[in-house]
Amino acid sequence: MATVRDETLEVRASADVVRLRQVVRSWAAELGFSLVDQTKLVTGASELGRNTLEHGHGGQVRLEMLNDDNRRGLRMTFEDQGPGIPDIHLALTDGYSTGAGLGLGLSGTRRLMSEFRIHSEVGKGTQVQVARWR
Amino acid sequence: MSPAATTRLPEIIKRREQDLLERWVKEQLSDVAMRRDVVSESQLREESREFLGLVAQAAGKSSLTSLDSAAWQPVRDMLSDLSRARAARGFSSSETATFVFSLKQPLFDVLRQEHDGQAATLTDELWTASSALDRLALYTTEVYQKGREEVILRQQEEMLELSTPVVKLWEGVLALPMIGTLDSARTQVVMESLLQRIVETGAEVAIIDITGVPTVDTLVAQHLLKTITAARLMGAECIISGIRPQIAATIVHLGVDLSAVITKATLADAFQVALSRLGLTVQRAPARP
């Protein structure tokens, strides 16, 4: 899998999440994703970016534009050194939420992506890697 | 296996390029399966010369074991173009792959000459060369496959357009008569276009008629439900009509919850519901005197 483009963005303030949405939209359009898939990517990025900001206390996201002879895709890796998620299984069930709200978080975002990987350690931080293929 | 650093292949290919080209073209022309009707000798010569030249260049920059690297991109691009062009002219995928495979014999002959008396080195070099050519030949078949898939995909899309037109029954009422077996991908595409049409026409009611659908599986049922929910979020209501008894049984069996969805036995019934939703009734015109 050839990485055609590779960029890391800071996620430290809500303006960063707005910028992230714009960059992901632009890359997704360039990769030729359908409008619906573009929207899923941008929405997923927004969800995960917000998580990084609010639960992870800020972090970074690495964006990779992937293009080999067989398929094209966009990969996003969110990383923070925050408190971590104590019970990942619980966090991935529908309806789970630590804050007031509609309780969607990770399970909903997972449904928007082709691939979803999460790694978290209490006291160390969280890493969420997602990808969507054309 | 000798390390790639000590291989003489790149140097040999470069130095013996002309000779290799002659032998290779001769080899291809002597092949009885060669499509002389579609590829002229001069064209074959040109294609072979180009390929060999690109291989010689790439081999000089990067090892024959890293064919995925950027240095080999020109070779891959050339093969990709060749494969597509040949597919378009009616070559089979193995006929196209033969272009690369047929280089083996001439290359082996040359290597044998160069490594005269050094059996061990010769074996290693033959292996490296053989593997590289195998990989490149397989690459042509991959590209060929992809080309065919793209054609099929395009044809599928065209058929999709034809087979599921969204019909405007009345101002504000759309109908989507679905026919044939639904698969997950097709249902998804069709549903997305329905939602698009709802926005375009400003239709508040959409009737999804599945009279012509023999069976429904979980994925399709889920897509239908998702579409109905999405339409609702947009401000439109969907009615499902034409559910056959078998499908009703499948839906119950699969545990799909249609309680929040309006369902009607026939398209006509659904149309009536749609009209009343919009505050419309049909009246008989007064008899003319």
Next chain:
Amino acid sequence: MERIPILKMGDVLLVTIQVDMHDQLALALQDDLTEKISHTGARGVLIDISAVEVVDSFMGRMIANIAAMARILDAQTVLVGMQPAVAITLVELGLTLPGVRTALNVERGMALLLAEVGSPSRSLLGEADGDGQG
């Protein structure tokens, strides 16, 4: 910080969201709307998202909150103009918008509000009206 303008049309407050909102802007909108409903005694709130390309869970929460607060202040909320790609993504996310009515566009949204909260003494759009309503 710029704020999203709120238009008053008779008894209805109309909000047209046309920018990619960062969190502070969204929260400001929530506050502004609540304040204005209370201040003007508006009976309806129309939120136009026909120019919005991404609705994530935060924005979904904001809309649901607005609807809930409006209801407490005796006003109905209608969300109009959701784009298909956004609707599909929201469904995939599992995000429902409880307590939020929806309509295809501003015109239909107004008609809906009229049907719901038209008062007997005067029409929703502030015109003198001899017929009783509601």
